Amino acid sequence: MHEGQNEASDQRTPKVCIIGASGKLGRYMVRHALDRGYEVVAVCREKSVGKLEELASRITILPGRTDDRAVVRRAVAGCDGVLTVLVPWGVRGYSTGTAQAVLDHAPADARLVFSCGWHIARDSQDVYSLRFRAFARVFGAVARLARVVDVHDQEEACRRVFASHTRWTVVRGSDLEEGESQGLPVWSRHVGDPILASNITRRIDFALFMVEALVDDALVHEAPAIVGCRTPSALNASTVRET
Numbered sequence: 001m002h003e004g005q006n007e008a009s010d011q012r013t014p015k016v017c018i019i020g021a022s023g024k025l026g027r028y029m030v031r032h033a034l035d036r037g038y039e040v041v042a043v044c045r046e047k048s049v050g051k052l053e054e055l056a057s058r059i060t061i062l063p064g065r066t067d068d069r070a071v072v073r074r075a076v077a078g079c080d081g082v083l084t085v086l087v088p089w090g091v092r093g094y095s096t097g098t099a100q101a102v103l104d105h106a107p108a109d110a111r112l113v114f115s116c117g118w119h120i121a122r123d124s125q126d127v128y129s130l131r132f133r134a135f136a137r138v139f140g141a142v143a144r145l146a147r148v149v150d151v152h153d154q155e156e157a158c159r160r161v162f163a164s165h166t167r168w169t170v171v172r173g174s175d176l177e178e179g180e181s182q183g184l185p186v187w188s189r190h191v192g193d194p195i196l197a198s199n200i201t202r203r204i205d206f207a208l209f210m211v212e213a214l215v216d217d218a219l220v221h222e223a224p225a226i227v228g229c230r231t232p233s234a235l236n237a238s239t240v241r242e243t
């Protein structure tokens, strides 16, 4: 995809698939995509279709688990972009299966944008605080023991995305909060960058960054760690840059 694709040179409306569209992040992404005039195909679990009721008349919904390869294949067909919410539910590789289905079935030139958290390291240059590492270790162990969430699954999913030959971006979210949009989050290549210190982003703006990434070629093969643009650390960094 590229900016203005639906203008002069290419009259076709860009088609975007949102995998995991019924969640909080997913529904914000649907709205941002519709605001841009994109055609939207949404995948969500059958039991969650009702959560998209308000938007149902404006989008195509394909019910199914996000790791259902047949559903994903149909959903991404002919899409210019695919926005995927990676969630490591259960201990059976849900996230990995979701990512692999998208990598295998999306058109070769499609922009693929995946969501995850700061805990996913792109390389050895990400620097995590002791507090962050301790929380991640305890949460990861407890969640896996309870067989609710397997953080290693999301790590494996992202490893596969990083290794793929697709036009991917993996957006790494900070802690999230609800509230009105503050604008496009700022980002850094590495966790530990002072610009990220505030560690908070509005969920609506996380979604905005995901959708914006579809037309930002500078983000191809990047794993931006994001933070709200009005947070103290972001504002402080922009002041430092200006002086």
Ligand SMILES: NC(=O)c1ccc[n+]([C@@H]2O[C@H](COP(=O)([O-])OP(=O)(O)OC[C@H]3O[C@@H](n4cnc5c(N)ncnc54)[C@H](OP(=O)(O)O)[C@@H]3O)[C@@H](O)[C@H]2O)c1
Pocket (backbone or CB within 6 Å): 020, 021, 022, 023, 024, 025, 026, 044, 045, 047, 048, 051, 085, 086, 087, 089, 094, 115, 116, 117, 118, 172, 173, 174, 175, 176, 203
């Ligand atoms: N929450 C945070 O603080 C945080 C921080 C940083 C990054 N992130 C990232 O942000 C993204 C969105 O996360 P979110 O926490 O904001 O949640 P969310 O947007 O509400 O998304 C949760 C997703 O998980 C699905 N889901 C829930 N229970 C499930 C189950 N048992 N089996 C299969 N799927 C299930 C939901 O589908 P249904 O609608 O069908 O239930 C929904 O698509 C994720 O990639 C996450 O890693 C989150």
